Amino acid sequence: MVTKPHSLVCLLSSLITLFLALSCSSPPEENLSLKSSGGPAMSLTKEIFGYLPEGQAIEIYTLANSQGMKAKIMTYGATLVALEVPDKNGVSEDITLGHDHLEGYLKASPYFGATVGRYANRIAQAQFQLNGQTYHLAANDGPNHLHGGLKGFDKVIWQATPVKEKDWVGVHFSYFSPDGEEGYPGNLKVTVTYQLTSDNQLKILYEAETDKPTPINLTHHSYFNLHGQGKGNILDHLLMINADYFTPVDKQLIPTGEIKLVKGTPWDFTSPHPIGQRIQEVPGGYDHNYVLNKEEGELSLAARVFEPQSGRIMEIYTTEPGLQFYSGNFLDGSITGKAGRVYPKHSGFCLEPQHFPNSPNQPNFPSTILQPGEKYKSQTIFKFSVQK
Ligand code: BGC
Numbered sequence: 001m002v003t004k005p006h007s008l009v010c011l012l013s014s015l016i017t018l019f020l021a022l023s024c025s026s027p028p029e030e031n032l033s034l035k036s037s038g039g040p041a042m043s044l045t046k047e048i049f050g051y052l053p054e055g056q057a058i059e060i061y062t063l064a065n066s067q068g069m070k071a072k073i074m075t076y077g078a079t080l081v082a083l084e085v086p087d088k089n090g091v092s093e094d095i096t097l098g099h100d101h102l103e104g105y106l107k108a109s110p111y112f113g114a115t116v117g118r119y120a121n122r123i124a125q126a127q128f129q130l131n132g133q134t135y136h137l138a139a140n141d142g143p144n145h146l147h148g149g150l151k152g153f154d155k156v157i158w159q160a161t162p163v164k165e166k167d168w169v170g171v172h173f174s175y176f177s178p179d180g181e182e183g184y185p186g187n188l189k190v191t192v193t194y195q196l197t198s199d200n201q202l203k204i205l206y207e208a209e210t211d212k213p214t215p216i217n218l219t220h221h222s223y224f225n226l227h228g229q230g231k232g233n234i235l236d237h238l239l240m241i242n243a244d245y246f247t248p249v250d251k252q253l254i255p256t257g258e259i260k261l262v263k264g265t266p267w268d269f270t271s272p273h274p275i276g277q278r279i280q281e282v283p284g285g286y287d288h289n290y291v292l293n294k295e296e297g298e299l300s301l302a303a304r305v306f307e308p309q310s311g312r313i314m315e316i317y318t319t320e321p322g323l324q325f326y327s328g329n330f331l332d333g334s335i336t337g338k339a340g341r342v343y344p345k346h347s348g349f350c351l352e353p354q355h356f357p358n359s360p361n362q363p364n365f366p367s368t369i370l371q372p373g374e375k376y377k378s379q380t381i382f383k384f385s386v387q388k
Pocket of ligand 1: 110111121147253287288324326330350352
C-alpha cells in the first residue's frame with residue numbers, strides 16, 4: 001500500500017519530536033513524557049523553515065504550553081516568528097507581525113521579532129572612541145549605525161539547542177561574532193535563551209563574553225498588536241511605561257544627551273494612556289528611549305499594555321535600564337506579512353528593553369562597554385494575562 005503524504009508527515013514529525021526528546025539536556029525519561037513531573041503538558045518540535053540562497057537550512061522551533069500559548073523561533077536572527085496568545089475567551093491569536101516564510105524575512109523585514117545586536121538602536125556617525133582609539137562601524141541609517149549594522153545579529157545563523165525543564169520549554173541559541181565584525185572590536189561569544197513557561201511567560205536571557213573591550217546592547221524586536229497581527233492598528237492599546245524620564249532626540253533620532261521629565265508631556269505613560277491619544281503631538285510618532293524607574297540591574301516591571309477588546313494584557317519585566325517605545329511609524333503598508341495581511345503605519349508597536357541609544361558617545365548614560373573577563377547578562381520577560 002502507498003503511504004499517504006499526510007501519514008508520512010505525521011511519521012516524520014513524530015520522529016523529529018522523539019529525536020529532540022532524546023537529544024535534550026535533561027534525563028531521557030523526562031524528555032519522552034513532559035507530564036512525568038506532574039507539571040502541565042508542554043511540547044517542543046523542530047522543522048526546517050527554509051533555505052538561504054547560499055543553501056544553509058534554517059530551523060524553526062515551536063514551543064507550546066497547555067494554556068494556548070505557542071512561540072515559534074527560527075535560527076535566522078534567533079527571530080521570534082510567531083507568538084500565539086489566548087484572549088479573554090481563550091481564543092489564541094498570533095500577536096506579532098512577521099512573515100509566513102523565510103523568503104519574506106530575507107526580502108522585507110524591519111527587524112520583525114529579531115534578536116538585535118551587537119548594539120541595538122543608533123550610534124551617531126557610526127563611530128565611537130574607546131581607550132583612545134576611534135572605531136568605525138557600518139553606517140546603515142544615513143550617517144548613523146542602527147541595530148548592529150548591515151549584517152547584524154538579526155541576519156546571521158544561530159546554533160540552536162532545544163531545552164526542556166519542569167515548567168518551561170525553550171531554545172538556547174549561540175553565535176560567535178568575530179573581532180572586527182561590522183567594525184566592532186573583540187571576539188564576542190553570545191547566547192540567547194528563549195523560554196516559554198507553563199504560566200504564559202516568554203522569557204529571554206542574553207549572555208556574552210568578549211576578549212577585547214566592546215560596546216554591547218542586545219534587545220528583542222517584536223512588533224506587537226494585541227488584537228492579533230494584521231488586525232488594524234495599535235492606537236487604542238492602553239500603555240503604561242514605568243519611567244519618569246526619557247531621552248529626547250534630534251531629527252536623526254539620536255539622543256541629545258538630555259534626560260527629561262515626562263511629566264506634562266505626551267511622553268508621560270506613568271499612568272495608562274491610549275497610544276493614539278497624544279501621538280499627533282509627537283513629531284513622527286513615538287520612537288524614544290525611556291529611563292526606567294529602578295535600581296541598577298534589577299528585574300522589574302518596565303511596561304504594561306492592555307487591549308480592551310481582546311482583554312489581552314502584556315507586561316514586560318527587564319533588567320535593562322531603558323525601554324525604546326516605537327509606535328511603528330515607518331510601517332507604510334508596503335509589506336504584506338503573515339496570512340496575507342498588510343502592515344500600515346501603527347499596525348504594530350515595539351517595546352525594546354535595552355541600554356540608551358548612542359551610549360558609547362554619551363558619557364552621562366549608563367556604560368555599555370563589556371570588558372574581557374566580565375560576563376554580560378540581561379533578562380527580559382514578556383508576561384501575558386487577560387482582563388474580562
Ligand atoms: C527604531 C526605529 C526603527 C525601527 C526599525 C526601532 O527600534 O527605534 O527608529 O525604524 O527599529 O528599524
